[in-house]
Amino acid sequence: MSVQALFFAAYRDLLGTRALSVELPEGATVADLVATLRGRGAPYSALPVEPAVAVNRAYALLSETLQAGDEVAFIPPVAGG
Amino acid sequence: MALVREPIDPAEVLARVGHDEDGAALLFLGTVRNHADERPVTGITYEAYEEMAAPVLSDIAGEAAELLGTDRLVVVHRVGELTVGEHSVAIAASSPHRAQAFEASRYVIEEIKKRLPVWKKEHYAGGRDEWVAGTTPTAAGQPAGVEERR
Numbered sequence: 001m002s003v004q005a006l007f008f009a010a011y012r013d014l015l016g017t018r019a020l021s022v023e024l025p026e027g028a029t030v031a032d033l034v035a036t037l038r039g040r041g042a043p044y045s046a047l048p049v050e051p052a053v054a055v056n057r058a059y060a061l062l063s064e065t066l067q068a069g070d071e072v073a074f075i076p077p078v079a080g081g
Numbered sequence: 082m083a084l085v086r087e088p089i090d091p092a093e094v095l096a097r098v099g100h101d102e103d104g105a106a107l108l109f110l111g112t113v114r115n116h117a118d119e120r121p122v123t124g125i126t127y128e129a130y131e132e133m134a135a136p137v138l139s140d141i142a143g144e145a146a147e148l149l150g151t152d153r154l155v156v157v158h159r160v161g162e163l164t165v166g167e168h169s170v171a172i173a174a175s176s177p178h179r180a181q182a183f184e185a186s187r188y189v190i191e192e193i194k195k196r197l198p199v200w201k202k203e204h205y206a207g208g209r210d211e212w213v214a215g216t217t218p219t220a221a222g223q224p225a226g227v228e229e230r231r
Contacts, residue, residue: 006130008128008130008198008200009128009200009202009212010200010212013212052217052218052219052220054130054133054198057130057132057133057136058133059196059218059219059220060220061220073130073133073198075130075198075218076200076212076215077214077215077216077217078194078195078196078197078198078199078200078215078216078217078218079194079199079200079201079212079213079214079215079216080127080129080134080158080169080170080193080194080197080198080199080200080201081111081158081169081170081190081193081194081197081199
């Protein structure tokens with residue numbers, strides 16, 4: 001299945017991309033997505049092991065199981081206001 | 082509750098609250114200042130995960146309205162490139178008594194800083210810029226209580 005990974009602010013600058021389609025096995029979790037990306041080597045390996053994430057625009061746990069087509073945003077430490 | 086690209090008009094935001102029942106109306110403005118840790122700042126670029134920030138802002142406003150006891154609460158957050166003196170956020174609240182207005186207004190700005198998916202890049206005199214170290218949101222949308230420095 002494929003999911004859409006989104007990167008903002010410092011993460012987007014790090015990777016040089018805002019969005020990426022990633023192939024994962026059925027039943028994969030957010031943590032599996034993070035491990036898959038980090039396993040690609042630099043610059044992906046510089047992503048945190050346990051980043052804050054949102055799945056389909058709501059904050060989610062790394063243990064959450066993903067579905068095909070999910071939007072997974074990597075959320076750097078926020079600094080609004 | 083809105084994310085906007087255009088400059089915020091504080092008077093317009095304040096004018097959207099208030100009622101004959103209300104004895105208190107408050108306006109909070111977040112403003113770009115000319116320094117950060119003694120470094121001269123010339124401006125800040127705000128970036129949002131807009132599709133998520135809009136509903137999070139509505140959630141925060143809904144929680145604050147419970148503290149306020151009225152629905153007379155308006156929150157506007159700006160994104161894009163701001164210069165010194167421009168307003169990044171405006172919060173207006175009105176209620177029959179002042180305590181609720183202060184409490185709700187404070188709640189909104191603190192929750193924005195903890196969980197609104199917005200980031201800011203400070204631009205320094207001399208041309209350098211840097212993403213500002215922020216707060217890591219937790220899965221429940223509540224603060225981890227840890228300030229990350231990069």
